[in-house]
Amino acid sequence: MSTAQDLYDCIVIGAGVQGSFTAYSLAKRGKKTLLLEQFILPHSRGSSHGQSRIIRKAYEEDFYVHMMDECYRLWKELEQEAGVSLYRQTGLLLMGPENSAYFSQTRETLLRSGTPTVSISQEDFSSHIPHMLLAPGDGAIVDVTAGVLFADRALKTAQDQFKKLGGVLRDQEKVEDITPGSVVTVTTASGSYRARSVVITVGAWANRVLASTGLQLPLEVIKINVCYWKEKTPGSYHVRNRFPCFLLTEGEEAQEHIYGLPSNEYPGLVKICFHNGSPTDPDQRDRQTDRSDVDILSRFVSRCVPGLEPEPAIVESCMYTMTPDRHFVLDVHPQHRNIVIGAGFSGHGFKFGPIVGQLLCELSLGEVPTFDLSPFRIRRFQGQSRSAL
Ligand SMILES: Cc1cc2nc3c(=O)[nH]c(=O)nc-3n(C[C@H](O)[C@H](O)[C@H](O)COP(=O)(O)OP(=O)(O)OC[C@H]3O[C@@H](n4cnc5c(N)ncnc54)[C@H](O)[C@@H]3O)c2cc1C
Numbered sequence: 470m471s472t473a474q475d476l477y478d479c480i481v482i483g484a485g486v487q488g489s490f491t492a493y494s495l496a497k498r499g500k501k502t503l504l505l506e507q508f509i510l511p512h513s514r515g516s517s518h519g520q521s522r523i524i525r526k527a528y529e530e531d532f533y534v535h536m537m538d539e540c541y542r543l544w545k546e547l548e549q550e551a552g553v554s555l556y557r558q559t560g561l562l563l564m565g566p567e568n569s570a571y572f573s574q575t576r577e578t579l580l581r582s583g584t585p586t587v588s589i590s591q592e593d594f595s596s597h598i599p600h601m602l603l604a605p606g607d608g609a610i611v612d613v614t615a616g617v618l619f620a621d622r623a624l625k626t627a628q629d630q631f632k633k634l635g636g637v638l639r640d641q642e643k644v645e646d647i648t649p650g651s652v653v654t655v656t657t658a659s660g661s662y663r664a665r666s667v668v669i670t671v672g673a674w675a676n677r678v679l680a681s682t683g684l685q686l687p688l689e690v691i692k693i694n695v696c697y698w699k700e701k702t703p704g705s706y707h708v709r710n711r712f713p714c715f716l717l718t719e720g721e722e723a724q725e726h727i728y729g730l731p732s733n734e735y736p737g738l739v740k741i742c743f744h745n746g747s748p749t750d751p752d753q754r755d756r757q758t759d760r761s762d763v764d765i766l767s768r769f770v771s772r773c774v775p776g777l778e779p780e781p782a783i784v785e786s787c788m789y790t791m792t793p794d795r796h797f798v799l800d801v802h803p804q805h806r807n808i809v810i811g812a813g814f815s816g817h818g819f820k821f822g823p824i825v826g827q828l829l830c831e832l833s834l835g836e837v838p839t840f841d842l843s844p845f846r847i848r849r850f851q852g853q854s855r856s857a858l
């Protein structure tokens with residue numbers, strides 16, 4: 470049970486990538502910070518586990534590219550500070566119907582931002598990217614600075630640096646209640662903690678935790694089947710063979726994105742996933758057994774990536790927490806300005822961890838955030854967010 474001297478500057482709830490980087494940013498600013506996590510760490514029941522994530526600037530929207538400019542700098546800073554390697558440059562190959570809105574806008578945004586790129590014509594494609602086929606009518610452009618983040622290692626590094634700076638991390642402490650006020654009280658099964666501000670970064674559990682603050686957001690939790698596909702010739706899709714990350718924006722198989730990463734975490738296996746899934750309860754995700762996405766991927770692999778076996782060798786699970794417009798929620802609670810919310814990362818939030826951490830830290834300290842947060846404000850949902858009371 471906490472005492473008066475245990476008044477924290479901030480309590481961060483949820484030690485996934487966003488909560489861990491928020492806690493780290495707060496500790497770096499000298500703030501007395503408590504990070505609470507419901508599971509024993511490390512765990513694989515949320516959205517931040519696994520060894521790899523794509524980092525890229527290839528986005529349709531300029532605001533993500535601007536955030537990524539700063540975020541690449543923050544990733545490098547953390548690598549240097551901790552003396553670990555967290556990123557490997559592989560490039561990201563973006564493919565999609567040449568005249569589709571997503572492909573052409575993303576290419577425009579990349580070019581406008583001065584990001585190093587290489588455009589690949591239909592004729593030259595096979596000499597640049599052997600073992601993969603470009604569909605007729607599709608364009609191809611490489612975001613050269615993109616690559617792979619070593620996700621598990623990055624998460625642990627942020628948590629370790631937080632603790633080195635004096636931060637307190639308590640796992641196996643599920644937050645059961647939040648009592649708003651000028652000092653916020655956070656209650657777990659083990660006790661109560663008090664803080665001047667609270668940051669809620671609980672991923673797929675956002676609406677469960679927000680319920681005690683009287684807010685519900687229009688979020689949908691979906692289960693993602695994380696598929697790994699075996700190389701027919703060992704090493705052919707390895708990063709050493711210059712196979713890049715890729716993102717197919719739409720095509721014959723599906724309107725949703727399909728993305729892949731070079732073989733890395735499991736020898737001889739390439740991670741290729743469908744950027745969609747079926748709704749799930751975060752505590753019951755193993756009961757969601759829909760595999761229609763795996764069928765879509767099998768068809769894609771046999772048609773476009775013929776050097777891989779068209780049946781997945783490994784299928785793991787992860788979750789996305791989707792907002793209606795696929796943009797994040799980075800905002801203060803509409804009724805309680807010292808309760809800050811980072812939610813709805815919609816399956817593309819990992820790469821932004823360091824900058825999201827900085828922005829949520831700034832919001833919790835009542836500062837003007839260093840980036841314009843209007844795309845991420847709760848008010849954009851208008852009638853879609855509702856009182857839970
Ligand atoms: C298969 C897959 C592939 C992805 N690929 C990419 C990619 O290539 N690039 C990219 O940028 N992003 C990618 N993402 C998205 C990215 O991983 C997520 O956006 C990000 O991990 C979300 O982090 P989070 O901290 O919000 O959630 P989480 O990691 O789920 O963290 C929330 C934490 O809160 C804890 N918690 C919940 N409730 C409570 C409670 N009551 N008390 C205490 N703790 C609680 C949870 O246990 C959890 O640890 C991918 C996601 C998936 C699933």
Ligand SMILES: O=C(O)[C@@H]1CCCC=N1
Nearest residue numbers: 523716726728744816817
């Ligand atoms: O965020 C990313 O880069 C990946 C790939 C595209 C779809 C979602 N996650």
